[in-house]
Amino acid sequence: MPAKKKKTSKAKATTKVKKSTTKKSTSKKTGESKVEEINEDELLEELISDDDEILEKKTKKNSSKPKTEANNKIKKSEIDEELEEEILDAAMDGLSEINYDIKDLPGVGATIAKKLTDAGFGTVNAIAITPAKILIEEGGLGEKTAQKIISAAREALNIGFKTADIVWERRKSLARITTNSKSLDELLGGSGVETGGITEFYGEYRTGKTQIMHQLCVDVQMSRDDGGINGKALYIDTEGTFRPERLIQMAEAKGLDYKEVLKNVIYARAYSSDHQIMLIKDAMKIIAEKNIKLIIVDSLISHFRAEYIGRGTLANRQQLLNLHIHDLLRLAEMYPDVAVVVTNQVQSKPDVFFGDPTKSAGGNVVAHGATVRIYLRKGKGDQRVAKMIDSPNLAEGEAVFRLAEEGILDIE
Ligand SMILES: Nc1ncnc2c1ncn2[C@@H]1O[C@H](COP(=O)(O)OP(=O)(O)O)[C@@H](O)[C@H]1O
Numbered sequence: 001m002p003a004k005k006k007k008t009s010k011a012k013a014t015t016k017v018k019k020s021t022t023k024k025s026t027s028k029k030t031g032e033s034k035v036e037e038i039n040e041d042e043l044l045e046e047l048i049s050d051d052d053e054i055l056e057k058k059t060k061k062n063s064s065k066p067k068t069e070a071n072n073k074i075k076k077s078e079i080d081e082e083l084e085e086e087i088l089d090a091a092m093d094g095l096s097e098i099n100y101d102i103k104d105l106p107g108v109g110a111t112i113a114k115k116l117t118d119a120g121f122g123t124v125n126a127i128a129i130t131p132a133k134i135l136i137e138e139g140g141l142g143e144k145t146a147q148k149i150i151s152a153a154r155e156a157l158n159i160g161f162k163t164a165d166i167v168w169e170r171r172k173s174l175a176r177i178t179t180n181s182k183s184l185d186e187l188l189g190g191s192g193v194e195t196g197g198i199t200e201f202y203g204e205y206r207t208g209k210t211q212i213m214h215q216l217c218v219d220v221q222m223s224r225d226d227g228g229i230n231g232k233a234l235y236i237d238t239e240g241t242f243r244p245e246r247l248i249q250m251a252e253a254k255g256l257d258y259k260e261v262l263k264n265v266i267y268a269r270a271y272s273s274d275h276q277i278m279l280i281k282d283a284m285k286i287i288a289e290k291n292i293k294l295i296i297v298d299s300l301i302s303h304f305r306a307e308y309i310g311r312g313t314l315a316n317r318q319q320l321l322n323l324h325i326h327d328l329l330r331l332a333e334m335y336p337d338v339a340v341v342v343t344n345q346v347q348s349k350p351d352v353f354f355g356d357p358t359k360s361a362g363g364n365v366v367a368h369g370a371t372v373r374i375y376l377r378k379g380k381g382d383q384r385v386a387k388m389i390d391s392p393n394l395a396e397g398e399a400v401f402r403l404a405e406e407g408i409l410d411i412e
């Protein structure tokens with residue numbers, strides 16, 4: 001799935017990094033002259049006008065703004081950091097080798113995992129490329145189990161060609177969770193957030209991200225007829241903004257027994273980026289057992305941002321973030337009936353950096369990971385505007401909704 005926009009080849013990315021680095025250091029030597037400003041600007045434009053769709057959009061937005069006015073507001077350190085992030089993103093595009101834990105595969109419990117590891121098939125990669133016959137003989141598995149585990153491993157790694165009708169079968173099996181607002185549901189493709197992928201809601205402070213997460217926790221529990229999928233929610237809270245009170249209000253507004261609703265939301269506070277990564281790995285183990293159909297990470301990168309400060313740490317941060325997002329993607333791939341929904345901040349304050357204010361934090365590492373991306377901004381009073389930024393199959397558009405005590409509502 002992440003391959004949808006990975007057009008940049010590794011070789012190309014590497015060339016780009018080299019080229020940019022040289023340019024950057026040249027411009028540094030020339031000091032604060034006008035020429036340097038133009039060079040940096042050109043360089044950024046060049047990086048931005050990558051064949052990547054998102055960056056193309058950004059370029060269009062930027063070019064409509066008067067550059068001189070914007071340039072006055074740029075702080076040099078900020079350019080450097082943003083620039084480095086872009087460069088790293090390009091390099092990171094080539095990164096696809098990820099080590100999966102075989103215990104994440106459906107059907108692999110501790111016993112089978114041990115058998116496989118002892119026989120030398122301790123990685124998902126190994127299982128995916130080993131003929132069933134060998135796994136049966138050397139790993140001591142039954143034929144059915146071996147076939148099942150191999151298919152799961154191949155699926156997790158996205159191996160093999162499929163005909164479009166098979167892909168269509170999977171798409172048809174995906175379900176949706178209502179956001180409680182018709183207009184927001186429509187923006188999302190008809191009836192809300194889709195399972196089997198990652199949906200990212202991003203925007204500034206108080207734009208309703210956390211409110212939408214709470215609403216989804218209630219709605220996922222509803223029957224299919226009422227816009228839910230009869231499942232539980234798992235809420236990973238990195239900012240300490242989860243409020244059961246809000247769940248109670250939203251549940252009561254729908255005439256639900258709030259005690260039941262609260263019991264169906266499994267909550268974990270993540271205290272650091274490491275902890276957050278670990279919680280998602282743990283989540284994979286309880287999804288099926290606990291009937292979890294919605295996984296929320298609110299917010300995705302705040303810990304990463306807080307912990308990895310300064311330019312020297314950016315590479316590490318992006319790499320870890322990349323792994324974390326791949327964990328989430330794998331989870332969505334392996335469990336097509338589970339929706340993964342994350343929130344994110346905007347990259348920088350629009351008045352400080354001339355970059356697109358609608359660009360989310362984390363750069364392309366996040367952009368490539370999320371299947372559907374929605375940008376939120378404030379409207380009049382309690383109104384909020386959602387804009388579809390990126391979806392493989394949905395039209396771009398906007399929806400207006402309202403934040404109320406009862407939850408996410410349509411405007412009258
Ligand atoms: N009980 C409530 N009744 C009505 N509106 C609320 C209530 N609680 C929060 N809100 C609205 O939600 C906003 C905060 O949105 P939130 O989702 O927490 O923002 P963020 O995008 O930062 O996560 C508040 O500014 C307020 O407008």
Ligand SMILES: [Mg+2]
Nearest residue numbers: 209210239241
């Ligand atoms: Mg929030």
